[in-house]
Amino acid sequence: MGGKDENIICLCLFKNFEEHTKEDFNRVMDVNFYGAISLTKAVIPIMKNQRQGKVCFTSSGVDVTGFIDISSYASSKGAIESFAKCMNIEYEDSGITFHIMHPPLTDTKSSSPLPIPREFKASPEKVGKGFIKNIDSKKFLITPSFTDRISVRLSYAFSLPMGKMLVKMTKKAKRDLK
Template identity: 35%
Template sequence: MFRLYRKYIERKRRNALEGKVVIITGASSGIGEALSHVFYEYGCKVILASRRKSELERVKHDLMCKKVEYPVPEPLVIELDLSDTHQFELFIQKVLDSCEKIDILINNGGVSHRGSIIHTKMDVYEKIMNINYFGSVALTKAVLPHMIARKTGHIVFVSSVQGLIAIPDRSAYAAAKHALQAFGDCLRAEMNQYNIDVSVVSPGYVKTAVSINALTSSGNNHGVMDKSTAQGFSAEYCATKILDMVVNKNNEAIVSQAVPRLAVYLRQAFPSLYFYIMARRAIKTA
């Protein structure tokens, strides 16, 4: 029975994804790199996008060295800086010139934050909001006219559990992810008439370099792998869950361990208790 179920899932994924053109931002590492692998394995034309072109070429090489059961289109590498929104229309045009269509946009690229509100500089807030929120919004707006004209498409936002709750020393990151959640909800309602799906996924702790690359209150890299991050889900597991969310056209999903899920529940059902716990955490971390 398990083997039959497994074959059914594999067939369902391939039928839904084979031949689709998928843009993945932040594809040079972490969840983005893992997403590139799983979508490639199911026959997608993967557009690898991030600032680090050399790392994108490495990811492309790894993909093309994979042994896959069916022929897969060659991945396309295009350099993209999410903080420079003026280049997005040109980026989308490059994709269309090469692929003629865009089926799925996965807004995954972003940067995290470690630092108290009182010590975090305003330019850190601005940088994180520009990359995590405005970058995703602007890229989405650049691709929408094409999807609306075709009356088909799927927009995915990789948010975070911290887009649903907020914890001390993550204010810039949590604020940007909260904004992304709200934008995704508005977009989903407005795009329904055009047959365009919108999904928001909220991962918990995932074992990537997100904490190492996080910006501190001064704007420097945190440079430390947090214990909770090191013990998180693998990027591959998270990527597979996102792929299935796309296949099933789910509006939203939480991919998280029990404790963050409990925190989301407490924030909704027992907010006073949640606020007390966060206040105690702030004192402890200070």
């Protein structure tokens, strides 16, 4: 370990709540949440020995706003955010910090089932370059751009109305595609 080491963990199942089984929730939590815990357990001893370290977890706007058909994913990302807050407090005097990286909706394989036109999704290259540029930020929430930071702040300030608006927009886009 040295310099900047990153690991992005993500599993998203696109099913409505009634279609989700307990096993589906467990699988998503195993990959997203427990994967983050396992990674943290592996790096903490090294970082404590070095008296410094920075752990960044990838989150999602849907853990803040909610969304349809991805309740297991959104719940797992919300758990990661709460975990990062707890770790920040627990390791405050150790030189180790914990952060949440909030990407915008990005044009990836995992977002492809969403009925949203590609032009409304950020390119993975642009998001990656933005995170590289901002990775040294001391802020708890790290975004790839100033515009994304404003969007995330609005999502926190108006979480449920924002989630409902995003669902309406998605449903409209889905109808328009037909």
